[in-house]
Amino acid sequence: MIEKQKLKPISGFPEWLPEVRMVEQAWIDRIRGVFESYGFAPIETRSVEPVEVLLKQGDTDKEIYALRRLMEEEASASEADYALHYDLTVPMARYVAANLNDLTFPFKRYQIQRAWRGERPQEGRFREFTQCDIDVVDTRDIPLHFDAEMPAIVYEVMQALDVGPTVTRINNRKVLEGFYRALGVEQPHEVIRIVDKQDKIGPDGVSKMLTDELSLDGATIGKVLDLARVTGTKADVVERVRALGITGDLLEQGLDELHFVMKALESYPEGAFVADLSVARGLAYYTGTVYEVKFADDPSFPTICGGGRYENLVGSMLNKHLPGIGISIGLTRIFSKLVREGRIAPTRKTPTQVMVCYLPDASYEAVNGVARTLRARGIKTELFHEPRKLKQQLAYASNKGIPHVWFPAVGAEGKHEVKTLATGAQADADPESWLPEG
Amino acid sequence: MIEKQKLKPISGFPEWLPEVRMVEQAWIDRIRGVFESYGFAPIETRSVEPVEVLLKQGDTDKEIYALRRLMEEEASASEADYALHYDLTVPMARYVAANLNDLTFPFKRYQIQRAWRGERPQEGRFREFTQCDIDVVDTRDIPLHFDAEMPAIVYEVMQALDVGPTVTRINNRKVLEGFYRALGVEQPHEVIRIVDKQDKIGPDGVSKMLTDELSLDGATIGKVLDLARVTGTKADVVERVRALGITGDLLEQGLDELHFVMKALESYPEGAFVADLSVARGLAYYTGTVYEVKFADDPSFPTICGGGRYENLVGSMLNKHLPGIGISIGLTRIFSKLVREGRIAPTRKTPTQVMVCYLPDASYEAVNGVARTLRARGIKTELFHEPRKLKQQLAYASNKGIPHVWFPAVGAEGKHEVKTLATGAQADADPESWLPEG
Structure with missing residues (x-):
């Protein structure tokens, strides 16, 4: 007999009863269906990566799970170097770098797979969870049409899953970096990292951090916060940024890109896509368009999908130009919320007809x-x-x-x-x- | 830039190009289709189990991967106790024990999921692999019809996947244990463990081990080897066992069960199902019918599917009577062999039409x-x-x-x-x- 304790759920490692899993499985089938309808091909990557590959990329403040062979007295050097992946983007980048000569570009893949993070579990945060990602990687510049298509695909998925109204907030890292540089800021990525916390700590918190950590002056901080206040559902939102009176080549390039993307999404219902200049995304590797999707009726709930354009993530592994763009759906986060709220109403415990x-x-x-x-x-x-x-x-x-x-x-x-x-x-x-x- | 070395494949952790993954994905869809057509419901379990749960069960000589939080200086007690599962049977048993009051019995589930073993990779053996399992667990005795249905379902899967001819070898642990006990053997499970190695070490090797390790006498070993020589494609194979002149209640019960199962499978093509009294299956938890499936044209290749009836695996976690029966398809082992032999011929790198x-x-x-x-x-x-x-x-x-x-x-x-x-x-x-x- 096993200790009762050992049979209990492990915090952060969700499991579902068969009737709930049947619904989750149907969700995954629908997500696959949408991804494939746009010509994305499936891949799966191994669950482990060399620790070095995981740590060199963006999300290094996240706890990761390394492997250890249980019965071995001394840790085997080779195996101690492997850890479970914490997302599907870094493994995809490694996969593309490793299989460069066997892939046809633009490489368009989807990947529906589990990932692991050693974080303290809390609302919407799990230690084991399923992500559904689409990415495009090319050996040459990726046209901006993809920047508009990626969030449109995810919007279609959210519609197909009937999860309720969502809002996709769109920004562009070039706008942020260009704006901050034009203000004379020397560490624009540090400002991005701090502005990314605005959802949690508010504008006052951001202001304090910019003062304390980066010693920015009041006027500069005022402009940073002015930019973060700009939102709009139409392409002309870029004029509100220009009205702040800051100019620069990188900023202009970013505004043109943001304009293009918002314009391309104008045929969707008003409010589904919002340009929001406070959106930063924490990850270091984004270089252009960035996205995050939230529940429209629960803005304090964590981001349910996120992504963006990364010019150097894949190429940095090989010293080549291999730009990419992608977006990730946090399936477990979305699904578990709906389960918790009683919005998943399974009627059958078996597929039997x-x-x-x-x-x-x-x-x-x-x-x-x-x-x-x-x-x-x-x-x-x-x-x-x-x-x-x-x-x-x-x-x-x-x-x-x-x-x-x-x-x-x-x-x-x-x-x-x-x-x-x-x-x-x-x-x-x-x-x-x-x-x-x- | 990442060291080239870090981009290389990791031995035992297979990955496929998109065109190959598309075929594997189609296989999984077909397997799901067959499982669901028999009324099995999907579950997924978390990838980790308490180490104690994994070690108390059958496969304890297999290396397992424990988790370790990378950034933590001291190992957290709770997390060091978790390890990646090495099969889907033990996690299923734990899941049933944990959710006993929320499941409807007989509980029939399928599970298609990855598992991990810290073994040295070799032909057909991987460190990360996908298994496709069906199991039935009930709170009362499970009718023998299931013992016939389980291998028939797997046969249908193999047909659907078009993997070439397979042979399902069937035996019954009660026959083995009853026969050995009737011979006066006091540790029948030790004999089963050694007989299980016959495929690898031959009858002479078995004979030597029975002498060296268990000190069995020549006449007893002769009978053990006589039994292991019995095979037959029809239910009347049991008469050949009876002709060996050994009798006993447990043996007779096992022969009746084996007869029932072989009889129920007689409508399938001759040779698809073979009673083979040398089949033992290594795992300790089997108590009745056992199966293993091999490629008919490559008998030296490792077992591609295996399973059997286990009266006590689930119940032992709760001190209850919860018999079960199941069978597991080694998807990665089968698929990778066909890939290696050039028998998977993908034509497209994308689902795009x-x-x-x-x-x-x-x-x-x-x-x-x-x-x-x-x-x-x-x-x-x-x-x-x-x-x-x-x-x-x-x-x-x-x-x-x-x-x-x-x-x-x-x-x-x-x-x-x-x-x-x-x-x-x-x-x-x-x-x-x-x-x-x-």
Whole structure:
């Protein structure tokens, strides 16, 4: 017997009952469907990467899980160097760098896979979670059309999953960096890192950090906060940035890009995509367009999708020019929220569409034959394998949410009958032609 | 830049190019389809279990990977106690024990998930691999019909995957234990452990180990080897065991069960299922029917599927009676063999069915409109996002194996045309009605 304690859930490692997993699985199928409809090809990467590869990239303040062989007395040097990946972007970048000569560019991949972080679990934060990513990597400059298409694909996914209204906040790192540089700031990435915290600590907190950590003067901080206040649902939002009176080549390039992306998304419902100049994204590797998606009706809930353009992440592994752009859907974060709020309402504990009863006066060969006939016709069919009382067999079907039960014909004169449990309706049926509802 | 070394494959952690992953993904979809057609519901378990849970079960001589938080100076007690699971059976047993009151029994689940073992990689053995498992667990005795249905489902999967001829070898632990006990052997499980090695070390090796390790006498070893020589494709194979002249209640019960299972499988092609009294399965937890599946044309290749009946694995976690039966498909082992042998012949690097060209004299809105129309009709449609030379766009489509390219109409008078790359055929097409081949 195992200690009861050992059977308990492990904080941050979610698991679902079968009826909930069936819904999550249906979500994943729909996400795959949307990704494939845009021509993204699936890959999976191994779950582990060399620690060096993980630490050299953006997210180095996140805790990661290294592997250790349990039975080995001394840590094997090679294995101690591997750790579970904390996202799917860095493994994808490594995969592209490793398979450069075998891939066709632009390389468009989707990846639906688990990732791990050794963080303290809290609302929306898990230690093991599933991400659904799309990325494009090319050996030459990637056209801006992709910057507009990526969030549109994710918007379509959110619609397909029916998760409620979302808002995709869009910004451009060139605008931020160009603006800060034009103000005379020498460490624009440090300002970006601090502005990224505005959602959590507010403008006053940002102001204090910019003073304390970067010793920026009041006028500069005022402009930084002015920029972070700019939002707009249309492409002309860039004029509000220009109205702040700061100019510079990088800033102008960023504003042109932001204008292009917002313009390309104008056909979507108003408010679905918002240019928000306070959006920074913490990761160091973004260089242009950045996105984050939130629940429109729960803005304090963490970001549910995020991404952006990274010119150097892949190429830095090889000293080549390999720009990329991608976006990641935090499936576990979204799904677990809806589960917690009771918005996932599973009705069935099994995919079975019809259960064939095995009654004491029937032959197993005959009832199994009915099941095989139905299955061969694509109907998900379960056989009750024991000739128990009918009441018990029906209770099983009902408890699992199986919609139909089949009573096989007995004897040469007998007729097959099917009962629909929801309505109680019962009728003659032919295994060669009957079709289930649902 | 990352050391070249760090970009290399890690031995035992396979990865596939997109075109190969597409085939593997299609395999998984087909496996899911077969499992669901028999009424198995999907679950996923977390990737980690308490070390104690993993070590108390059968496979304790396998190396396992424990987790270690990288940045923490001192190992956190709680986290050091977790390790990656090495199969899906033990996690399933823990899941059932933990969720006992929320599951409907008989609980029938499938699980397609990765597992990890810290073994030295060799042919067919990986450190990270995907298993596809089905199991039934009940709170009361499980009817023998399941013992026949489980290998039949796996046979159907192997047919669906077209992996070539396989043979499912079937035995029953009660036959082995009953036979050995009737011979006066006091440690029948030790004999089972040694007989399990016969595939690798041959009958002489088994004989030597039985002498050296268990001090069995020659006559007893002779009978043990006699039993291990019995095979047969029909239910009457049990008579050949009885002809060895050994009797006992447990042995008779096992022979009746083996007879039942072989009889129930007689409608399948001869040789697909073979009773083989040398099959032992190494795991301690099996108590009745055991299976292993091999490639019929490559018997020295390791077992590709394995499983059996375990009366006490789940219940032992709770001190309850919770018998189970299951079988596991070694997807990575099977798939990687076929890849290595060149029997996976991918033709496409993308799911895209048609690529819409973006020619310099077209408007992006118009070509994007065509793509959206096609996509809305369920056609996987990729848009070439840059108005590059037609030749370059066609080369991209051809390199990725995209079957069709679409030339959007230009101007009010223009007509849409579609070219099929394999044949070179080109024809007028309407985005509202055109259908791709393949």
